[in-house]
Amino acid sequence: MATLNEQGTKANSGEGTLEFRNVVKEYRVRGAHKKLRAVNDVSFTLEPGKTIALVGESGSGKSTIAKTILQLERPTSGDVLIDGKSVPRRGRALKRYRKDVQMVFQDPFASLNPFHSIGHHLERPIRLHKAVGADQTVDERIAELLTRVNLEPVEEIAGRRPHELSGGQRQRVAIARALAPGSRFLIADEPVSMLDVSIRLGVLNLLARLQREENLGVLYITHDLATARHFSDEIMVMYRGDVVERGPSDEVILNPQHDYTKRLLAAAPDPDRLGQMRDEVRRAL
Amino acid sequence: MPDLLTHAPDPVDPGEAADAREDERHIKRHVNGKFLIGAAVLTFMILFAIFGPMIAQFDPRISGDNPVLAPPDSTYWMGTTSLGHDVFSQMATGARTSLLIGVIAGLIAVTLSILFGVVAGYVGGVTDEVLTLIIGVMLVIPGLPLTIVISSAVPGRSGLLVAVILGITGWAGAAVVLRSQAQSLRNRDYVAASRIAGENPFRVIGVEVLPNLLPLLTGQFLFGVIFAILGEAGLSYLGLGPTGSISWGTILNDANSGYALQSGAWWWFLPPGIAVALVGMSLALINFAVDEVINPKLRSAPLEARRLRKAKAEKKAIAKADKQAAKDEKKAEAQA
Numbered sequence A: 001m002a003t004l005n006e007q008g009t010k011a012n013s014g015e016g017t018l019e020f021r022n023v024v025k026e027y028r029v030r031g032a033h034k035k036l037r038a039v040n041d042v043s044f045t046l047e048p049g050k051t052i053a054l055v056g057e058s059g060s061g062k063s064t065i066a067k068t069i070l071q072l073e074r075p076t077s078g079d080v081l082i083d084g085k086s087v088p089r090r091g092r093a094l095k096r097y098r099k100d101v102q103m104v105f106q107d108p109f110a111s112l113n114p115f116h117s118i119g120h121h122l123e124r125p126i127r128l129h130k131a132v133g134a135d136q137t138v139d140e141r142i143a144e145l146l147t148r149v150n151l152e153p154v155e156e157i158a159g160r161r162p163h164e165l166s167g168g169q170r171q172r173v174a175i176a177r178a179l180a181p182g183s184r185f186l187i188a189d190e191p192v193s194m195l196d197v198s199i200r201l202g203v204l205n206l207l208a209r210l211q212r213e214e215n216l217g218v219l220y221i222t223h224d225l226a227t228a229r230h231f232s233d234e235i236m237v238m239y240r241g242d243v244v245e246r247g248p249s250d251e252v253i254l255n256p257q258h259d260y261t262k263r264l265l266a267a268a269p270d271p272d273r274l275g276q277m278r279d280e281v282r283r284a285l
Numbered sequence B: 001m002p003d004l005l006t007h008a009p010d011p012v013d014p015g016e017a018a019d020a021r022e023d024e025r026h027i028k029r030h031v032n033g034k035f036l037i038g039a040a041v042l043t044f045m046i047l048f049a050i051f052g053p054m055i056a057q058f059d060p061r062i063s064g065d066n067p068v069l070a071p072p073d074s075t076y077w078m079g080t081t082s083l084g085h086d087v088f089s090q091m092a093t094g095a096r097t098s099l100l101i102g103v104i105a106g107l108i109a110v111t112l113s114i115l116f117g118v119v120a121g122y123v124g125g126v127t128d129e130v131l132t133l134i135i136g137v138m139l140v141i142p143g144l145p146l147t148i149v150i151s152s153a154v155p156g157r158s159g160l161l162v163a164v165i166l167g168i169t170g171w172a173g174a175a176v177v178l179r180s181q182a183q184s185l186r187n188r189d190y191v192a193a194s195r196i197a198g199e200n201p202f203r204v205i206g207v208e209v210l211p212n213l214l215p216l217l218t219g220q221f222l223f224g225v226i227f228a229i230l231g232e233a234g235l236s237y238l239g240l241g242p243t244g245s246i247s248w249g250t251i252l253n254d255a256n257s258g259y260a261l262q263s264g265a266w267w268w269f270l271p272p273g274i275a276v277a278l279v280g281m282s283l284a285l286i287n288f289a290v291d292e293v294i295n296p297k298l299r300s301a302p303l304e305a306r307r308l309r310k311a312k313a314e315k316k317a318i319a320k321a322d323k324q325a326a327k328d329e330k331k332a333e334a335q336a
Helices: A002-014 A062-069 A091-100 A118-128 A138-148 A154-159 A167-179 A197-214 A225-231 A249-254 A259-267 A276-284 B002-006 B012-055 B087-123 B125-140 B143-153 B159-169 B172-186 B189-197 B201-237 B248-257 B266-294 B296-335
Strands: A018-028 A035-046 A051-056 A077-082 A101-104 A185-189 A217-222 A234-239 A242-248
Touching (some): A035 A062, A051 A225, A101 B189, A118 A138, A118 B189, A138 A167, A197 A225, A225 A234, B087 B125, B087 B172, B087 B201, B087 B248, B143 B201, B201 B248, B248 B266
Antiparallel strands (some): A018 A035
């Protein structure tokens, strides 16, 4: 209730931001009379040009937050606000919101429709949101987007189907699609976890460059603390629906407070401890 | 093969490689064979339906001076009926009716199964509950009796009406399959992505979901056509088919009431029976080929079964040899 009262005062201060305010999401569990609280009273604010990393294990509520922001799920309580105003639920207003907030999915093999060409995937958001510059055709805009994500030759790539591209190329297409409407905020749900280790850095650097160029606000969802630190200004650690720790990236990584963060850090691979686990296992045997 | 006989059996590798190559070739031949035979028979039937009436020498409805129950000869290619109608002309005209009814009914069935199945699966919630209920009801109502009830309630049935009746009674099974497929497709990331892009639900279903159901829909359409052609033949045989028009089913019905079987006039009832069976077979073969393309597991299933048989036979042979060896050993021991 308190949030409702605050809304009036905060409405003016939220210009240019995407705010997630006191969001709770509960799922009914089939066959049981209790509810599963996937997200428990989470709040944060995405600002242009800033990156927030959301770190946590599987099932900690990361993806539910992404779905809620993108209006694929409705929060049980709480609010998502853009520019200080509540996000519209339907119709033309929701379409305007979609122009601002886009998403890059985890699995580049699932997020592109195998039936359609790369050109189609980029053309649709451009046409839907009329996101072409003055005296620019849709095809020119597609070419521009593909060039920006380093996919060349443009004509050849645009005519291809997703299965003719590699994982990294597909993920670049997905990024280009997310940028196509001219979005201001980007939700990146583990964008590199399904890619080969060798090309992860390339895709992440591409994301970082585009973010700088477009002044995007990015929510970077991951379970990899190393890239989270490399990539983001702020880290939020989630555990079973709660944000258990948050702060500037280096602060969280170098000086973890919560037990779960410490465990996460301990589990990350560390060149100094190479072979230690193997030795442990052998000793146990 | 002769190579294998003359050369001493090599160590495993080359033989197995050859085996695998043969398997591969076998798979290709297998698929092509089914499809080719099906397509050839179907093409023949379609050509017969198009050109048959043009080359037929007699009017299928007018007996004129024709002899009665004449066996096939150079004038009456498939003989005549007990009323003196030319069976070949009737078969040719009947082919048009039967195939047309089949295609129309198949289209109606596929459209309905998309409307109910895909929408139910994609939208979910209360819509799903209601549509699934309707699908369930249509599924458990036995098709032919319902068709009979509807047909007998409507006087003066045209071929189109019969096609509609067959279409609206034959879509439920396909809808169940489509619903579960749509439920799975709904949760794909690319569907979420197009929703996030701001596409409206109709476009998401039509452009993102439906194309991925296309192979399935092809199979269902073919099955729908088979069902309709057989259904039409069944209805006509019972005297509930399209009134006033000639189809393979009505020829069978006439043959039955004209005592064709009793008088030994095989040329009267065999051609329509065989034609219905051939069209059904050809569509089923094409359907199998399509199924194998969609589901590669089906393609390798016969191969796996053969491998299993082979392995079992080998095991048996080895066991036999072992037994024999043990016996010999015992014998030798006893002798010693």
